[in-house]
Amino acid sequence: MPSFADLTTIGVGGKIAHFSEPTTRVGLIEAIEDADRVGMPLCMLGGGSNMLVSDSPFNGLVIRDGRRDIVVPDEAEPVEGSDRSVHLTASAGANWDDFVEFAVSLGLEGVEGLSGIPGTVGASVVQNIGAYGQEVATSVASVEVWDRQAKTVLTFDDADMQFGYRTSALKRSMFTDDGARFFPSPRYVVLSVTFVLRHSPTGILAYPQLAKALHASLGDRMNTETIRDAVLKVRAAKGMLEDPARYESRWMSGMKREENIAKASQSVETLQVHGTEPSRVFRITDRHSCGSFFVNPQISAHDAAGLPDDAPKFGVTLPDGQTGVKTSAAWLIDHAGFHRGFRLSERSGAALSSLHTLALTNLGGAKASEIWALAHAIQDGVRHAFGVDLVPEPVIVGL
CATH class of the missing domain: 3.30.43.10 (Uridine Diphospho-n-acetylenolpyruvylglucosamine Reductase, domain 2)
Structure with missing residues (x-):
């Protein structure tokens, strides 16, 4: 086993x-x-x-879930008239980036900004993954789930899913009093997801960093394949791409399409990251992480007023309907004294990524307890420095 x-x-x-x-x-x-x-x-x-x-x-x-199928219920070409929407249905076990690559190859717009996020289609809607100006929620038409309590198949639409920032009704069903008996899995297990995308060869640059990488302006339209390539490069430069070599393991065999593994291996191994050293290839251990370990805090305007003037602040609507502020977890971590590469001791196998303070990494042979101790130290440091509680993004089991 x-x-x-x-x-x-x-x-x-x-x-x-x-x-x-x-x-x-x-x-x-x-x-x-x-x-x-x-x-x-x-x-x-x-x-x-x-x-x-x-x-x-x-x-x-x-x-x-061992099912990897992705199907197109509609015709890939747009029908006559103004409706250019196209539906794609994927089993929960389909690799997420395989799904994005497939959608982009069909000339569909809507998920290109979510390129390179590891995981599966099923997990994407539980977490409501998001990056570079897109969230999966904006492209979901329906989610088929197995209700472990009622013992029946249900179909949730967008409203039923109750999507929020990095959460959904499915994720929340793990953490209610009633849901404790289902943990570490939701009450509702994803069987398949139907997405509605737009037939268009171009997508919108909805994130400043992405627009800058493409030498374009925010809001410009650009070829979706070009956007996907840029997103992959930006993610790689942050150490936020998974290690393609993991699919060589017998336990990961078949989890990702072979042609996409080959592409990922080629691009990751040749990437040069320009940082404090003239030109260095980032460590493979930077990719041994959960990705972003903490969600960006959403706090009240009153609490945000206590942050330094140069702290990132973006207006948001809080879950209670009040106007609040979202700030950067990475900024808080760095300015609380936890810089890239930080670890609790020279002997620890757990460290912050050498490229991004939001990723906790396994340098090789680390224990879960070491990762968790580092996470706690960072939480305590940020709370002491700024009075903000950082919430882990991964599901934490047994710690």
């Missing part, structure tokens, strides 16, 4: 008692039902990119 260290992008976590990878919809539901029937702890795993799991053995069942 594998361990979570074998299955997660950060490469830590204990041995797994039972592992299953159903390749049919019926088989997936039956595996979930079998575990729930006997009260066995159940962990639904996607690409393993948004989890930090204890070093202790997991005495339950880990299920990974």
Whole structure:
């Protein structure tokens, strides 16, 4: 049996008692039902990119959806008239970046800014992933789920999903009093997602850093393939691309399309990052992470007034409907004294990325407890310096 260290992008976590990878919809539901029937702890795993799991053995069942299909219910070419929308339906187990590449190759607009995010289609809607001016929520038409409590298949539309900043009704169903019995998986397990995209060869540059990388202006339109390539390069320069070599493992075989693994390997290994050294290739360990470890804090205007004048501040609507401020977790971490490459001791296998303070990395042989200790130290330091609580983005299991 594998361990979570074998299955997660950060490469830590204990041995797994039972592992299953159903390749049919019926088989997936039956595996979930079998575990729930006997009260066995159940962990639904996607690409393993948004989890930090204890070093202790997991005495339950880990299920990974083995279905990878992506289909086009509509014609790829736009119909006559003004409606240029095209629907794509993907199984929850489909690799997310495979899905983005497929959509862009069809000349569809809507998810190109989400290129290079590790994980699966199912996990994308649980987390409401977002980057470079796009969120998955804006492209979701419907989500088919298995309700573990009612023991039935449901179809959620956009309103049912209750998308928020890096959250959804599915994610929240893990953390309610009632949902505690389903943790570390949601009450609602994603079976498939139907997206509605726009037939267009161009997309909008909706993020300043991306526009700058393309020597363009915010709001300009540009070819979606060009945008995808730029996003991948920007993410790589931050150490925010997963290690393509992980798919060489027997436990990761088949999780990503071979042609896309080859492309990722070629681009990542040849990337040059220009930093304090004249020209250096960033460490492979920078990619052994959960990606962004903390969400950007959304705080009240009153609390934001206590931040330094040069702290990033963006107006947002808070979950309670009040006007608030979103600030940068990376900025807070850095200005609280935790700089790139920081670790608690020279012997620790856990460190901040050498490229981005928002990523906690496994330098090699790290324990989950070391990652968690570093996370706690950063939380305590930011709270002491700025009075802001940083909330982890990954699902934390057993720590």
